[in-house]
Structure formats: C-alpha cells, structure tokens
Amino acid sequence: MENNLENTTNNNKINIEYSQFDSERMRLNAGPQHPSTHGVLRLEVELDGEIVTDIIPHLGYLHRCFEKHCENSNYNQIVPFVDRLDYVSAINNEFPYVMAVEKLAGIEVSEKVQILRAMCAEINRIANHLLAISAFGLDSGAFTPLLFLFREREFALGILEKLSGARLLYNYFCPGGVRYEIYSDFKKDVKVFIDSVRLAMKEMEDLLIFNDIFIKRTEKIGLLPKEVAINFACSGPVARGSGINFDIRKSAPYSSYDKFDFDIPVVEPGKEVVGVSGDCWSRNWVRVKEIEESCKILEQGITLLPDEGSVTDGIPKKLKVPAGEVYCKAENTKGELGFYLVSNGSDKPERVRARATSFVNLAILPSISKGYMFADLIMILGSIDIVLGEVDR
Amino acid sequence: MTIQEIYDLLKIHFNDDIKEITDISNGDSFITVNPANIFDILQFCRDYETLDFDYLTLISGMDSGENLGVVYHLYSMKFKHSIVIKAFVPKESPNIQSVVYLWRAADWHEREAFDLIGVVFDGHPNLIRILCPYDWEGHPLRKDYVTPQEYHGMKVPY
Amino acid sequence: MENHQFLFNFISEYTGDILAGVLIAIIPLALLLVYALVAIYGELKIASFIQLKLGPMRTGKWGLLQPVAEVFKLLQKEDITPDGADKPLFNLAPFIIFLGCYAALSVLPLSSHFAPSGLNIGLFFIIAISSLAVLGIVMGGWASNNKYSLIGAMRSVSQIISYEIPAAMCILGVASMAHSLDMNVISAQQQGGFWNWYVLGGPAGISKIWLIPFTVVMFIVYFVTSLAETNRTPFDVPEGESELVAGYHTEYSGMKFAFFYLAEYGNMFVVSAIMTVIFFGGWSSPFGDFLNSPIWQIFWFIAKSMFFVGLQIWLRWTLPRTRVDQLMYLCWKILLPLSMVCFLAMALGGMLY
Numbered sequence: 061m062e063n064n065l066e067n068t069t070n071n072n073k074i075n076i077e078y079s080q081f082d083s084e085r086m087r088l089n090a091g092p093q094h095p096s097t098h099g100v101l102r103l104e105v106e107l108d109g110e111i112v113t114d115i116i117p118h119l120g121y122l123h124r125c126f127e128k129h130c131e132n133s134n135y136n137q138i139v140p141f142v143d144r145l146d147y148v149s150a151i152n153n154e155f156p157y158v159m160a161v162e163k164l165a166g167i168e169v170s171e172k173v174q175i176l177r178a179m180c181a182e183i184n185r186i187a188n189h190l191l192a193i194s195a196f197g198l199d200s201g202a203f204t205p206l207l208f209l210f211r212e213r214e215f216a217l218g219i220l221e222k223l224s225g226a227r228l229l230y231n232y233f234c235p236g237g238v239r240y241e242i243y244s245d246f247k248k249d250v251k252v253f254i255d256s257v258r259l260a261m262k263e264m265e266d267l268l269i270f271n272d273i274f275i276k277r278t279e280k281i282g283l284l285p286k287e288v289a290i291n292f293a294c295s296g297p298v299a300r301g302s303g304i305n306f307d308i309r310k311s312a313p314y315s316s317y318d319k320f321d322f323d324i325p326v327v328e329p330g331k332e333v334v335g336v337s338g339d340c341w342s343r344n345w346v347r348v349k350e351i352e353e354s355c356k357i358l359e360q361g362i363t364l365l366p367d368e369g370s371v372t373d374g375i376p377k378k379l380k381v382p383a384g385e386v387y388c389k390a391e392n393t394k395g396e397l398g399f400y401l402v403s404n405g406s407d408k409p410e411r412v413r414a415r416a417t418s419f420v421n422l423a424i425l426p427s428i429s430k431g432y433m434f435a436d437l438i439m440i441l442g443s444i445d446i447v448l449g450e451v452d453r
Numbered sequence: 454m455t456i457q458e459i460y461d462l463l464k465i466h467f468n469d470d471i472k473e474i475t476d477i478s479n480g481d482s483f484i485t486v487n488p489a490n491i492f493d494i495l496q497f498c499r500d501y502e503t504l505d506f507d508y509l510t511l512i513s514g515m516d517s518g519e520n521l522g523v524v525y526h527l528y529s530m531k532f533k534h535s536i537v538i539k540a541f542v543p544k545e546s547p548n549i550q551s552v553v554y555l556w557r558a559a560d561w562h563e564r565e566a567f568d569l570i571g572v573v574f575d576g577h578p579n580l581i582r583i584l585c586p587y588d589w590e591g592h593p594l595r596k597d598y599v600t601p602q603e604y605h606g607m608k609v610p611y
Numbered sequence: 612m613e614n615h616q617f618l619f620n621f622i623s624e625y626t627g628d629i630l631a632g633v634l635i636a637i638i639p640l641a642l643l644l645v646y647a648l649v650a651i652y653g654e655l656k657i658a659s660f661i662q663l664k665l666g667p668m669r670t671g672k673w674g675l676l677q678p679v680a681e682v683f684k685l686l687q688k689e690d691i692t693p694d695g696a697d698k699p700l701f702n703l704a705p706f707i708i709f710l711g712c713y714a715a716l717s718v719l720p721l722s723s724h725f726a727p728s729g730l731n732i733g734l735f736f737i738i739a740i741s742s743l744a745v746l747g748i749v750m751g752g753w754a755s756n757n758k759y760s761l762i763g764a765m766r767s768v769s770q771i772i773s774y775e776i777p778a779a780m781c782i783l784g785v786a787s788m789a790h791s792l793d794m795n796v797i798s799a800q801q802q803g804g805f806w807n808w809y810v811l812g813g814p815a816g817i818s819k820i821w822l823i824p825f826t827v828v829m830f831i832v833y834f835v836t837s838l839a840e841t842n843r844t845p846f847d848v849p850e851g852e853s854e855l856v857a858g859y860h861t862e863y864s865g866m867k868f869a870f871f872y873l874a875e876y877g878n879m880f881v882v883s884a885i886m887t888v889i890f891f892g893g894w895s896s897p898f899g900d901f902l903n904s905p906i907w908q909i910f911w912f913i914a915k916s917m918f919f920v921g922l923q924i925w926l927r928w929t930l931p932r933t934r935v936d937q938l939m940y941l942c943w944k945i946l947l948p949l950s951m952v953c954f955l956a957m958a959l960g961g962m963l964y
Contacts, residue, residue, distance in 0.1 A: 088758050096853040110762075110935060120584040127569065128593055164479050199853045201844060201932025207662040267929075273845055274931045290530060293509050293558030304530070311533055386480030387511070387526055387537065400513055400524065401480075411594075413513040415526075423561045434762075435854050435934045452584060 085113060088434070092121045096199050096438045099448030101422075103437075110433045115426045119419075122452035130412035135161050135379050136234060138412065142399075143229040145414060146450040148191055149393040151184035151220065154233040159314060160388035160401045161235040165381045172369045173237045174316035179250070179361040180220065180232065181390075182354040186257055187216035188393035189347045189354075192445040196344055197268045199442035200277045205268045212260045215253045222249070236375040247362045254355045261351055269348060270334075278344065279335030282428045282440035286329075286338070292424045296395025296417060297350065298444055301343035303328040308391040315390075319364060320357045325349030340443035347445070381405070392417050394445055416453055418446040454503065454534050456482050462504070467494055483537035488523070491540050492550040498527055498536070499555050505529045506536065509552070512562035514570030516595045521547045521572050542572065551577035569594040635727045639716035643877050649917075650876045651678040654924050661928045685872075688865035695756035696862065704751030705863065705870035711743035712877035719884050720795040722894045722908035733794040734782050737885060738775070741840070744878065745771050748849070751871075752859035763858025766935050767842060767849030773942045774839040780950035781833035784826075784957035785809050785889040788964075798893025805897040810890040815964035825956035830890045832950045834919075837882035839938065841875065844927040848935045883919035884912070891915050 086107040092100040100121035106114035126145065130138050142157045143150040155177065162169060194209035217227050222243050224232035232238055268274055284294070289302040299306050307324040309317040327333075327342035335341040383405040389398035398415035421444050429440045454462075456474065463471045463484070470487040471494070477483070486494050498506045506527035515522040520541040528535045542549050551574035552559045563574045564583040571592035574580055582589060591598055601609055622629070652667075655677060659666025667674030692698055718733035720726035730736055745768050752764020788809060789797045800814055801807045810830045812819035839846040850858030860871045887893055892915075894908035902911075933941070 086758060086762075088762075095856060107762075120582075120586065123584045125593065131594075166479055197931065201847070201851055201853060202930065203658075204662050204928050207664065211663065268931070271931060273933055276937055277931060277934055288557075290507050291557050293556065306530060382479060384477045384480040385483070386477075387535075389510070396510070398511060398526075400511060400526065402515065411513070411515045413511065413515075413524075415511045419561065420558060423558065427557075433934060433936065435848070435851070435932075438854050 090437075097441065098195065098446055099451075101441075101446070101448055101451070103425075103441075105434065105437065107434060110435075112430055112432055112434055112437050115429060115437070117422065117425060119422075120452055122448045124453065126414065126453040127412055130409060132408065134407045135381060135409065138409070139234060140229065140231045142414075143231055144449055145416060145453060146392065146394065146397070146418065146447045147228060148447055149184050149188040150228065150230050151180045151232060152188070152390065152392045153397060154230070155181055155315070156388045156390035156392075156397050157399045157401075158233040158235055159390065160386050160399045161379070161381065163386050163388060164384050164401060164403050165235060165376075165379060167236045167374070167376065169236065170369060170371070170374055171316065172366050173371045173374060175319070175361055175365050176238060176242065176371055177233060178316045178320070179358055179365065180223065180238075182357045182361070183216050183219055183250070183253070185393045186351050186354045187213045187220075189351050190216070190257075190260075192393075193264065193268075193344060193347055196340075196439075196442040196445070197274070199438050200274055202268055202271075202274065205264060208267070209260060209264065212253075212257050215249075215256060219246070219249050219253060222246070234375055235379055237373065238371050239375075241371060242365075247365070250358055250362055254358055257351060257355060261348065265348070269345070275334055275341060277435075278341040278439055278443070279339055281340045281432060281436045282443060283336065284338040284424060284428050288427070289338070289424070292427075293420050294395065294424060296392065296421065297343050297346040298395065298421050298424070300324065300326045300346045301443075302338040308389055308396055312389075314388075316364075320360050322353045322356050325353065340439050343443040343445075379407070381407070381409075389415070394418055394447070394450075395421060414450075414453060416450040418444075418448075418450040419453070422446050422451055454532065456484065456536060459504065459536055460484055462501070463494065463497070466497060470494060481535075481537050483524070483539050485539045485541070488540035488542045488549045491523075492552060492555070494538070495525065495527075495552050496555055498538070503532075505531050507531070509556035509558045509562075510535070512552075512559055512566060514566030514572045514594070516570060517541065518596070520544065521570055523549055523566065523572055525552075547571055548573045548575050550575055551580075553577055568592070571595060636717075639719075639727050640713065642721075643713065643716060643873070643880070646880055647873050647876045648678040648682070650879065650920060650924075651681060653917075653921065654927075657921065657924045658928045661925070682869065685865060685869040688868075690865040690867065691862075693756060693862050697754035697756070700750045700754035701862075702867070704747045704754060705860075705867045705874070706747075707750065708744045708747030708874040709870045709877070711741055711747065712874050712881050714740045714743070715881045716877075718794060719881075719912075720798055720888070720893060721912050722905045723795065723799060724905040725909070726795055729793070729795060731791075731793045731796075734786055734792045734797075734885075734889070737881070738779055738782060741878070741881065742771075742775065744874065747874075748859050751863070755859070755862040757862050759855045759857075760859050760861045763849045763855045763861070766855075767859055770842070770846065770849060770935075770938060770942075771840055773939060774836045774946075777832055777942060777946040777950040778836040778840060780947070780954050781829050781836065782885070782889060784829055784950070784954040787954075787958045787961040788813050790961065794888045794893065798888055798895055801892035802895040802899075802903070804899040805892065807895075808890060808892045808897075813960070813964070815960070819960065819964065822956060822960045825953040825960075826890070828949060829953040829957065830886070832946050832953070833886060833890070834922075835941075835946060837886060837919075838923060838926065839942070841878040841882055841923070843879065843923050845930040845933050846938055847927075847932060848938060851932050853932075879920050879923055880916060883916040883923070886919050887912060887915040 088105045088107055090105050091097040091102040102118040104116040105112055129141055142153045145153050190209040190213045194206040197205040221227045224230040284302045286303050289299050305326045310324055325346050327337045329337040381403045383403055385402040387398055387400045389396050395417040397417050400413040401409055402411040404410040429437045460474045470490040472485040474484050498504050506529050508528040508530050510526040510528050513524045523540050525538045563577055566572045567580050568582040568585050655666045667677035670676040670680050715737050717727045718730045718736050748767045749764045752760040786792050789800055807814035810826055812822040812826050842849050894912040896903040896911050
C-alpha cells in the first residue's frame with residue numbers, strides 16, 4: 061500500500077508556473093464551463109496527445125459556505141440547506157441529518173414515519189440512479205437514453221412533489237416526523253411507478269447498457285482496485301463496483317431498513333457480467349441493479365406501510381437539543397453520507413460537518429484516470445457520479 | 454469492540470498519550486489523545502489486528518474556543534465498529550501530523566480542515582486551500598473570523 | 612476602350628454559355644439549401660420520434676417553419692472572431708469546407724439528362740474534392756486558437772484521411788465492375804430493376820450470384836465509412852460535445868457556424884448520393900422502365916439519397932460515440948482488409964462480365 065501511495069501522492073501538486081512544463085504536453089482546462097464535468101468542476105488536464113498524464117481538480121466554484129450557514133441557523137432551518145448539497149437526491153440528504161438531530165434530542169420516531177422515510181429515500185434513489193445512468197450514457201454520446209429515463213424520473217419527482225409540494229428540493233423530513241401527511245393515492249402511484257421503472261430499465265439494457273459501443277467505451281476503463289477504494293474511503297456504487305460489499309443499509313441498518321428484504325449488488329472479481337471488477341461499466345451496472353433492489357424495497361413498503369396513524373404528530377413544538385455530539389450516517393445514493401453534529405445546548409448547532417459523498421469519491425479521479433485517453437476521463441468522471449453541490453458545499 | 458475496550462487497548466500501548474474518554478449519552482463518545490503522537494496512534498489503529506480501522510470516514514476540524522480540534526472518525530470494514538478520536542492543538546501553533554500516508558482519503562479532508570479552520574497538517578504533500586480561492590485570507594469556520602469587505606475589488610457580504 | 616469592346620464582344624459571343632454556367636451553378640446550390648432545410652426538419656422530427664417527444668410544433672403547422680426560423684436565428688447572431696484567432700484563416704475555413712461539398716454536387720447526375728457537369732472522371736473528382744473539407748477543418752481548428760478546436764481538428768483530419776482509403780476501395784471496386792468513372796454511365800448501367808444494382812452484383816445476369824456477398828459487404832463498409840467521413844455519430848469524435856465541447860467549430864458563431872452546419876448536412880447528402888450512384892442505381896427506377904422518365908429519375912435519385920440521410924440521422928440518435936483509437940482500429944484493422952478482399956472479388960467480377 062505504501063508504494064501505491066508514493067506513486068499517487070504527486071497528483072495534486074499545483075504548479076502555477078506554466079513555463080516549467082514540458083513543451084510537448086498540452087494543458088487543457090476542462091471546466092468550470094464544460095458540458096461533461098457535471099457542474100462547475102474544473103479539471104486541469106495535462107495531455108500527451110490524447111493521453112491524460114496528469115489531472116488537477118480545482119474545486120470550490122459552487123462553494124456556498126454550507127457549514128458556516130449552519131452555525132447561524134437553528135436545527136429546522138438547516139434542512140433546506142441540506143437539500144441543496146446533493147440536489148438530485150435531496151431526500152437522502154435529509155435522512156442522516158434528521159436522524160442525527162433526533163439522536164441528539166432523544167426523539168423517538170413512529171414506525172410509520174420510518175417506513176415512509178425509507179420509501180421516500182428509495183423513490184429518490186431510483187430518481188437519482190435514472191439520472192446517473194442516463195447522464196453516463198450522455199457522456200458517451202448517447203443522447204436518447206437521457207430522455208427515455210427522464211420520463212421515468214418524472215414519475216418519481218411527481219410522487220415526491222405530491223408528498224412534499226416540491227419537485228427537487230423537498231424540505232420534507234424534519235426531526236420527529238415528516239412535514240405533511242401522506243396523500244391518499246400514494247400506494248397506487250408507487251405501484252405504477254415501480255412497473256414503469258422496471259419496463260424502462262429493461263428497455264435501457266437493450267438500448268444502452270449492453271450496447272457494444274457502450275461496452276467498448278466503458279469496460280476496463282478507470283480501474284479501481286478494492287484496496288485502493290477502501291484506502292480512499294470510497295462508498296456507494298463506486299465501492300460496490302470494485303467488489304466491496306459495503307452498504308450502510310445492511311452493515312448498520314438505520315431507520316426501518318432491517319424490516320426490508322433486499323440484496324446489495326456487488327461486482328466481485330471473477331463474477332463480472334462484462335469487463336472487470338472496478339471499471340466504469342461495473343460502477344454503472346451496480347446502479348442498474350440497485351434500481352431493481354429499490355423497487356423491491358418499495359414493493360415491500362407498500363404492504364408494510366400502515367394506513368392508520370399520523371406522520372406529523374411526532375414533531376415537537378419546540379426542538380430542544382441538549383449538548384452533545386453525534387455522527388450519523390446513511391446510505392446516500394452516491395455512498396455514505398454522514399453528518400457530524402456538535403451541539404452546545406443552544407438552538408443553533410456548534411458545528412455541522414458533512415461527510416459529502418461526492419467529495420470523497422471524487423478524490424480518486426486523479427489516481428484512476430491517468431494513462432487513459434481524454435474521452436475516457438469523461439467516462440470515468442461520469443461513472444463516479446458526482447454532484448458539484450455536494451463536492452463544493 | 455466497544456469504545457472502552459479500544460480505549461484500554463490504546464492505553465496499554467500509548468499510556469500517557471491517550472488522555473481520556475468522554476461519554477456522551479445521546480451521541481458518540483470520543484477519545485481525546487495527544488496531538489503530538491497522532492500519527493503513531495492512528496497507524497496503530499489501522500494496523501492492529503483486532504482494531505483494523507481501514508476506512509477513514511471523516512476528518513473534521515473544529516474551533517472549540519481556545520483550541521482547534523481535529524476529529525477523526527474511523528470505521529472498520531471487517532469488524533464493522535467505529536471510533537471517534539479527537540486531538541486538540543493550540544491556536545497559536547495549530548500543527549498536527551498528517552495522516553495522508555495512512556489513508557489517502559485524508560488528503561482532501563485535511564486540505565479542507567486547513568482551508569476552513571486553519572489546522573496545519575505537517576507532512577501533507579500538497580496543503581493548499583480546496584474550497585476557498587487559493588488566495589483567500591483567513592479561515593472562515595473559526596468562531597472569531599471576520600468576513601472581509603472586499604475580495605479583488607468585489608464586495609463580499611451581500 | 613478597346614478592352615471594353617473586347618469584353619463586350621466576349622460577353623455577347625458567349626452569353627448563352629455564361630447564362631448556362633450561372634444557371635447550372637445555381638441549381639445545385641438551390642437544391643442544397645432546400646435540402647438543408649428539409650434535413651434539419653427531418654433531423655429534429657426523427658430525433659423527436661425516437662426520443663418519444665413531439666419536437667418543434669410552434670413554428671407553423673407541425674413546426675414546418677422551424678428550420679427557417681433557425682436560419683434566421685443564425686443570421687441574426689453576432690459574428691464573433693476571437694481575439695487570438697488567425698483572422699484570415701478563421702474567416703476562410705467555413706467557406707472552404709462548404710466549397711468541398713458544393714463542388715462535389717457538380718458531378719452528381721440527378722437524372723439521365725441532367726448532371727451539372729458531365730465529367731467522365733466524376734468519381735475520381737469526388738474523391739479528390741471531398742478531401743478539401745479536411746483543409747477547411749484543420750484551418751478552422753488551428754486558427755481558432757482554442758485547444759478544444761485544435762484537438763477536434765486533429766482528430767478530424769486523422770479520421771477523414773484514414774477513412775478515405777476504405778471509401779476509395781469501395782468506389783474503385785464499383786468502378787472496376789462498371790469499367791467507368793463517369794457517374795452517369797454507372798447509373799445508366801444499373802437500369803432495368805433493382806436486381807441490376809451494383810449492391811446486388813450489377814447487371815450481369817444470374818451468374819453474378821457469387822458476387823452478391825462481396826458487394827453487400829462492400830456497401831456496408833462504404834456506409835460505415837461515409838458515417839465517419841461526415842463526422843456523424845457513432846464517429847463524431849471530432850465534435851463530440853461531451854469531450855471537446857464542439858470540436859473544431861467551438862469558436863464559430865452566426866453565419867460562419869451556419870456554414871459548418873450546412874456543410875455537414877451537405878456532406879451527408881453527397882456521401883448518400885455517391886452511395887446511391889455506385890450501389891443503388893443512381894437515378895434509375897427500381898422497377899425497370901416503370902416511372903423511368905428523366906423527371907421521375909430526379910425523384911428516384913433524391914428519394915434514394917434521402918433514405919440514406921435518414922438512416923444516418925436514425926443512427927445518430929441511437930448509438931453512443933466510439934473512442935478515437937477504436938475508430939482508427941475499425942478503419943485500419945477491419946474495414947480496410949474487408950474492403951480489399953471485396954475489391955479483389957469485384958475486380959474479378961469486372962473482368963468476367
């Protein structure tokens with residue numbers, strides 16, 4: 061491991077003086093306004109012809125002082141900020157934050173709320189993965205899958221909009237419960253949604269996932285070995301694509317996830333469908349399989365979710381958080397999202413620290429994309445599935 | 454392993470460097486350690502057979518008034534246990550050993566702690582700002598931080 | 612005064628020729644412009660059909676005026692020349708690219724009685740003139756003073772020059788069977804029904820059956836090659852928007868961008884027309900003498916060409932993009948050997964029949 065580190069530690073060295081560089085190498089600035097950096101990420105790429113020899117990520121173009129804002133807001137006011145971290149999976153962001161506050165304040169949450177929260181998180185996870193898969197296809201030049209999967213994503217957003225009143229940044233969970241009661245057709249909508257997602261994914265496997273050109277573009281690209289992935293603290297589909305069986309929903313079940321029966325799709329070495337474990341295709345394949353698992357959870361959720369009982373009753377009139385500190389984690393759509401919350405007993409937190417998943421996952425990019433072509437760099441970045449709102453916070 | 458067992462184990466190997474265990478009933482208890490020896494302690498945590506903390510979840514810096522705190526959240530993939538280790542460094546000389554050579558995940562976390570809190574990680578290969586602009590002055594998450602009025606001629610507070 | 616007199620004499624003597632020249636130059640241009648409008652509309656509507664949406668619906672009935680609106684939009688746009696650009700080259704590049712595709716139109720026989728220029732080395736002329744586009748691309752890419760443009764131009768040059776070889780093999784194969792490079796002659800040979808087309812072995816009776824696999828493969832090779840030569844998906848690496856923003860025309864705007872656009876669609880038509888002539892009978896009717904008058908021949912020619920343009924659009928909205936090294940691999944290791952084998956077979960066919 062030490063040798064491996066030695067090789068990769070020089071990656072992030074910043075050289076402001078361009079004259080030092082070998083004149084045969086080309087410095088290319090990909091971003092912050094580039095169609096495929098998934099936001100305002102700036103990659104300073106050194107190219108030898110078409111081959112990437114060095115990458116320096118420059119972050120911070122979307123830095124909105126999340127942690128500073130949190131120190132000046134009370135606990136309920138932070139929930140909208142949390143939404144805006146990973147804005148395509150906002151519900152999943154609220155989850156660990158709300159759990160952290162509940163743990164600090166000692167609030168018990170009813171079973172109905174727990175199941176509803178898990179269901180919302182899974183609907184949101186499907187929405188995120190649909191976007192991730194289709195955007196990954198777009199990176200490879202396939203435009204049509206994007207619009208195909210956006211139709212299904214629209215259903216997911218519609219359900220969440222009916223629940224919370226917002227389409228993208230929900231502000232739905234709050235310590236003690238959720239903000240609004242479930243609407244009457246919720247279960248029916250979820251059923252329709254599951255069916256349409258399954259159909260769409262079947263179509264997608266024919267159109268994109270098992271397309272020869274797509275496979276050629278993604279297999280054996282951006283190899284991330286298991287040990288390196290652990291050392292970089294990767295999580296989510298990035299880690300599971302490298303064969304690490306790590307999912308917080310299973311390893312430390314929170315909320316109501318111990319009531320559901322589902323599998324964790326892992327691409328283990330020797331059991332690959334296409335390519336090798338740890339390549340771009342595997343990371344994408346994990347997402348494809350996870351959509352099916354989320355559908356399973358939703359199906360069980362429909363039967364588990366009790367009809368009677370209120371989901372808004374448990375919300376305390378005034379939130380009192382005693383002094384203490386807690387680190388609460390949950391399986392976000394992109395991996396482990398955690399909030400380290402320090403309370404000093406007042407109505408505002410002393411410190412809120414987010415373990416932003418994309419931020420941690422993005423750190424592997426310089427190490428795994430050197431020596432590939434520039435077009436592959438885009439694919440590797442797409443397969444990590446970052447959201448810049450979370451990276452820059 | 455529970456936090457008490459880990460504390461006892463660390464105490465045997467590092468006696469005085471391991472200061473105390475702070476119990477928090479409504480959250481995660483943590484162990485406070487001597488910052489001067491942090492690299493060895495964390496290396497022990499990573500490599501010791503029954504600890505095996507191979508997964509560095511998070512490094513956070515925090516401003517605790519007179520000191521700057523560095524909080525390490527560790528997790529073990531194998532044993533599925535976790536631990537919180539804290540070290541406090543004085544504000545005048547906020548230096549602490551970098552753990553990049555133990556976990557590469559520490560790289561960006563340490564840069565962020567340096568950027569926002571101002572903890573200096575000795576031995577970090579590339580300790581520069583990560584979220585703020587490279588020529589930003591001051592460390593915004595400190596409690597005594599005053600927002601500058603101007604940055605390159607642009608008004609900062611809206 | 613004497614000079615003027617000479618000029619006057621010259622004009623009065625050659626009025627007919629000059630008029631004819633201007634007219635004949637205008638016809639392909641008008642054809643190209645009208646075609647471009649149709650192709651843009653077709654691209655939008657086919658894309659919408661594939662992507663389960665309606666496409667343009669607001670401009671006119673079914674959005675029929677959308678391409679016109681787009682042309683006016685491009686006309687209105689500010690014509691930007693970047694500061695660091697090499698201005699003469701930058702301004703010249705789109706017109707050179709357009710010239711390549713416009714000049715290629717001059718030898719296409721729209722019907723047995725009308726070809727703008729009845730050149731007896733038409734195919735050879737087309738191979739030569741379509742290489743001119745490379746010059747324009749590399750000029751534009753270099754003069755833009757943009758690294759994305761430069762990489763795009765370099766990719767494009769390597770791609771187009773490589774793919775010219777299998778393309779030339781395909782054209783040569785047919786030429787050796789037809790014993791001619793005149794596109795009108797080649798079209799005329801394939802009259803009398805679709806079984807006389809060169810994609811099905813040419814007009815040689817029942818004994819040509821052994822040749823059919825080779826000619827079909829040759830056609831597929833040429834189709835793939837034509838996609839690459841026009842920078843269309845799955846071979847649009849020079850302008851792959853997810854990597855190179857827009858490739859060699861990143862810095863262009865307004866009318867100059869419109870010329871790139873026009874040239875791309877024009878090139879699609881040219882390669883489709885070549886495909887029509889050398890493999891699908893050119894202007895000849897697929898049903899023997901049925902509907903084979905010179906006017907109908909124009910219809911057949913355009914219909915066949917548009918079919919292949921539609922096929923290219925269909926592929927574009929279905930397939931992902933290849934990588935630049937895979938593209939080269941495909942050209943040198945697969946298409947070139949295949950086309951050589953087929954060329955040998957077709958040359959043998961040319962000797963026998």
